[in-house]
Amino acid sequence: MNRKMISLLLGVLLVLSIASMATAMGDGNARKGKFLYRKHCRTCHGDSASDLSPNSKTQAGWTATFSDTSKIQCSPDWNGVSEKDLNDIFTYLHDFAKDSPTPAKCS
Amino acid sequence: MAKDNMKLSRRDFFKASGLIAAAAAGSVPVLGGLEPSLAHAAQSSGEWSSAYSVCDMCFNKCGCIARVQDGVVKKLDPNPKFIKSRGMLCARGNAGVAQLYDPDRLKYPLLRKGARGEGKWQRIPWDEALDLMAEKMQDIRKKYTSCGHLFSAGADLQSQFVGRFAEVYGSYNVTSHESLCLLSGSRAFLDTFGEVPFADVLNSKYIIMAGANRFEALVTPDSIDLMTAMQKGTKLVVLDPRYTKTAALANEWYPIRPGTDMAFMLALAHVIINEKLYNETWIQDKTYGIDQLREHVQKYDPRFAAEECGIPAEDIARIARELAAAAPAAMIYPGRRTSDYKNSTQIRRSFAIVNALLSNWDQPGGLLAAREVGLKGVPYDAPWYDDNPDDRVDAHKVPMMFEHDGSFVLTRDAVLSGKPYPIKGWFVYKTNPLGTAPNRAKTIEMANAMEFMTVVDVAMSDTAWMADLVLPAPSSLERQDPASGLQGSVACACVVQRDAVVPAMYESRPVFDILKSVAGKLELGEYFDFTIEEYREKQLRGLPNAANALAEDGVYYNPSKVYGIYEDRVYKTLSKKIELYNSRYEGMGVDPMPVYSPPSKVPKNRFRMVVGRSAMVTQTSSQNNAVLHQLTGPNTLWLNTASAKNLGIQPGDTVEVASSVGRGELKVEITDGIREDTVYMLSGFGALSPQLSLIFGEGASMSAVLQEGYDEICGNAALHETIVSVTRKVAS
Numbered sequence: 141m142n143r144k145m146i147s148l149l150l151g152v153l154l155v156l157s158i159a160s161m162a163t164a165m166g167d168g169n170a171r172k173g174k175f176l177y178r179k180h181c182r183t184c185h186g187d188s189a190s191d192l193s194p195n196s197k198t199q200a201g202w203t204a205t206f207s208d209t210s211k212i213q214c215s216p217d218w219n220g221v222s223e224k225d226l227n228d229i230f231t232y233l234h235d236f237a238k239d240s241p242t243p244a245k246c247s
Numbered sequence: 248m249a250k251d252n253m254k255l256s257r258r259d260f261f262k263a264s265g266l267i268a269a270a271a272a273g274s275v276p277v278l279g280g281l282e283p284s285l286a287h288a289a290q291s292s293g294e295w296s297s298a299y300s301v302c303d304m305c306f307n308k309c310g311c312i313a314r315v316q317d318g319v320v321k322k323l324d325p326n327p328k329f330i331k332s333r334g335m336l337c338a339r340g341n342a343g344v345a346q347l348y349d350p351d352r353l354k355y356p357l358l359r360k361g362a363r364g365e366g367k368w369q370r371i372p373w374d375e376a377l378d379l380m381a382e383k384m385q386d387i388r389k390k391y392t393s394c395g396h397l398f399s400a401g402a403d404l405q406s407q408f409v410g411r412f413a414e415v416y417g418s419y420n421v422t423s424h425e426s427l428c429l430l431s432g433s434r435a436f437l438d439t440f441g442e443v444p445f446a447d448v449l450n451s452k453y454i455i456m457a458g459a460n461r462f463e464a465l466v467t468p469d470s471i472d473l474m475t476a477m478q479k480g481t482k483l484v485v486l487d488p489r490y491t492k493t494a495a496l497a498n499e500w501y502p503i504r505p506g507t508d509m510a511f512m513l514a515l516a517h518v519i520i521n522e523k524l525y526n527e528t529w530i531q532d533k534t535y536g537i538d539q540l541r542e543h544v545q546k547y548d549p550r551f552a553a554e555e556c557g558i559p560a561e562d563i564a565r566i567a568r569e570l571a572a573a574a575p576a577a578m579i580y581p582g583r584r585t586s587d588y589k590n591s592t593q594i595r596r597s598f599a600i601v602n603a604l605l606s607n608w609d610q611p612g613g614l615l616a617a618r619e620v621g622l623k624g625v626p627y628d629a630p631w632y633d634d635n636p637d638d639r640v641d642a643h644k645v646p647m648m649f650e651h652d653g654s655f656v657l658t659r660d661a662v663l664s665g666k667p668y669p670i671k672g673w674f675v676y677k678t679n680p681l682g683t684a685p686n687r688a689k690t691i692e693m694a695n696a697m698e699f700m701t702v703v704d705v706a707m708s709d710t711a712w713m714a715d716l717v718l719p720a721p722s723s724l725e726r727q728d729p730a731s732g733l734q735g736s737v738a739c740a741c742v743v744q745r746d747a748v749v750p751a752m753y754e755s756r757p758v759f760d761i762l763k764s765v766a767g768k769l770e771l772g773e774y775f776d777f778t779i780e781e782y783r784e785k786q787l788r789g790l791p792n793a794a795n796a797l798a799e800d801g802v803y804y805n806p807s808k809v810y811g812i813y814e815d816r817v818y819k820t821l822s823k824k825i826e827l828y829n830s831r832y833e834g835m836g837v838d839p840m841p842v843y844s845p846p847s848k849v850p851k852n853r854f855r856m857v858v859g860r861s862a863m864v865t866q867t868s869s870q871n872n873a874v875l876h877q878l879t880g881p882n883t884l885w886l887n888t889a890s891a892k893n894l895g896i897q898p899g900d901t902v903e904v905a906s907s908v909g910r911g912e913l914k915v916e917i918t919d920g921i922r923e924d925t926v927y928m929l930s931g932f933g934a935l936s937p938q939l940s941l942i943f944g945e946g947a948s949m950s951a952v953l954q955e956g957y958d959e960i961c962g963n964a965a966l967h968e969t970i971v972s973v974t975r976k977v978a979s
Binding site (some may be wrong): 169171172175178179182186198199236238239241242243245 | 419437438441624626628629630631637638647648649650651817819820821823831
């Protein structure tokens with residue numbers, strides 16, 4: 141395989157990996173995410189853990205936090221939360237972040 | 248005169264009661280509930296009691312003290328400790344007693360018996376009313392999903408329960424009054440500064456007020472602070488096509504051509520930037536996009552703006568220099584109602600950008616960030632409904648709608664088209680879109696499209712008149728309300744709450760009780776499993792001193808920071824700076840900086856219609872008040888002297904004002920205090936509901952005449968796009 145071909149393949153792989161990262165987080169169902177956030181996250185956050193709402197971070201902040209969910213302190217406790225549900229939760233937090241077009245109000 | 252009028256209104260009341268009785272199928276007319284009013288004239292014990300309350304005559308929520316004698320509220324006094332209103336209560340607030348004892352109030356649940364809007368009602372017992380409401384809500388949910396039911400609520404302390412009910416019931420479709428009022432301004436300032444500011448009018452040295460009328464459309468503390476500031480030498484420049492009372496008291500008034508404010512603001516930016524009249528260090532440090540803005544405003548020089556606005560170029564340049572010299576204690580006043588034009592967000596963005604150039608953010612005399620109030624939310628875990636559609640019915644029509652407020656105009660279109668999905672149920676609490684939304688005929692069609700419509704209100708509003716089920720709510724003096732956090736600009740950040748001053752009259756019930764009962768019937772009782780008292784305790788959990796302060800003073804103040812809030816805070820924008828150039832807009836295909844386009848030309852002998860408020864009444868909600876009605880109404884059509892001459896219209900004539908969607912008849916007020924190409928009428932009046940006996944058929948309703956249009960960025964209504972004809976109907 142010549143060098144040009146390898147570069148091309150690497151390029152394609154890079155694009156695919158970026159695309160898969162993008163589809164992994166975002167474009168979920170924010171409304172479902174709100175329900176799931178309340179169900180899975182708010183049981184601790186706002187009670188025994190830090191008070192947290194979409195308004196706690198910027199959109200970039202949520203994207204950074206969810207870029208590697210294994211680094212989120214409470215992730216070992218997320219039993220039974222599917223990837224799809226996690227993406228919905230991320231979408232909710234991101235879409236109503238403090239610098240979003242509609243920052244969340246408390247509820 | 249007052250006495251005579253009160254007698255007259257009672258006669259009207261008996262007459263109206265008789266009509267209701269005649270129309271009621273099998274019900275007995277009940278004239279009870281007049282007792283408290285009659286007690287007014289009875290021998291009194293001479294003993295008084297006093298209780299704190301919160302005024303409900305407009306949205307400002309000023310503190311007041313009710314003076315009660317023999318179970319009757321005799322007088323409302325200001326709460327001297329309530330500094331948001333500077334210890335005052337306005338004339339309209341004083342008339343709150345007449346609202347409480349208004350003989351036109353709704354007294355018991357009414358079920359429509361005739362055609363919608365025909366006015367045939369049957370009195371029914373509460374049990375039946377609540378069963379019916381629950382049954383219909385369940386039916387609609389089964390047939391159309393939960394999103395097939397719309398919920399609309401006004402700016403009331405109990406409106407949060409309507410939102411809560413809608414969410415647990417499963418509907419995304421909630422509209423507030425705000426999409427007929429202030430959303431364009433909120434959008435613009437949020438998209439510039441990352442939050443919606445409050446104006447430090449009191450400490451400002453130079454204020455430009457465009458499209459706002461603060462000495463008549465009262466906002467506390469701004470209206471009072473503006474007067475105080477002017478007494479200390481603050482300069483006020485007013486741009487308004489009409490010689491308002493604010494214009495009359497201003498240092499300078501310019502009758503600007505309606506719809507051209509952006510040209511004026513961009514010209515101010517042009518002068519301030521080109522003459523380097525801004526704080527360069529501050530702008531570099533705090534803002535994003537000064538280079539793009541510099542280039543952008545080059546074409547908008549004062550001569551350009553002069554042509555558009557009808558204001559001399561030398562005055563525009565001078566005002567820019569004076570404004571910049573007073574900075575940072577100088578401002579373009581942000582205003583409140585901004586539902587004017589299709590590009591109102593961009594117009595208000597130009598206001599926000601000039602403020603940014605004045606470096607007035609978070610500074611004395613400038614624009615202030617929201618202060619910490621400390622009131623907590625009361626969380627709940629709403630259920631999830633898999634069968635619901637993906638989004639609101641008004642979604643994806645504009646790029647940046649506020650999720651919590653929606654767009655009434657767009658929602659109405661969706662209801663009428665049945666797309667993207669049908670909405671067939673409507674619950675309305677203390678808001679009156681038939682009197683406030685443009686194109687009333689279309690709102691009537693919207694009501695006609697409903698299978699079931701419930702309205703909860705204190706009086707039979709025009710919207711209630713169109714409902715299937717009308718439920719009487721107590722006035723603010725008869726009920727307990729949740730705590731509410733208020734932003735009082737430089738004056739305060741405070742918490743208020745209400746307790747009943749007198750028991751609820753007639754059969755009225757608070758909307759909280761109604762929703763709690765219906766939630767129970769829909770197996771949603773767990774979401775309303777609390778009392779207002781318990782709810783307030785949760786709201787106040789972070790403020791240990793608040794409950795005592797509320798009991799002792801009627802208000803709690805959080806001594807939070809006023810200025811310098813952003814010293815250690817990042818701006819909530821994409822660039823983390825004040826956005827002269829909006830990077831999100833760019834990504835969405837929206838002009839990242841305001842691009843001026845002239846308003847539509849007004850043909851000869853036609854007029855642009857503008858609307859506004861007075862200090863005495865708040866749209867339709869207090870116009871039927873017996874005291875205020877003596878001072879205001881019916882509304883008139885302001886028409887320029889020369890225009891009237893052209894049309895052969897004489898003082899005192901009745902004229903027809905007509906647009907492509909509707910018409911109204913009212914008396915003309917010929918004046919030099921309005922431009923030749925513009926007419927004005929006060930909002931409200933022209934009521935359709937005969938149960939608003941003082942204003943029924945009196946004057947003309949703006950909602951009947953205004954064409955619908957909406958802000959193309961946020962979906963707020965656009966009320967000043969309508970061109971009308973004016974015709975003499977009846978000679979004086």
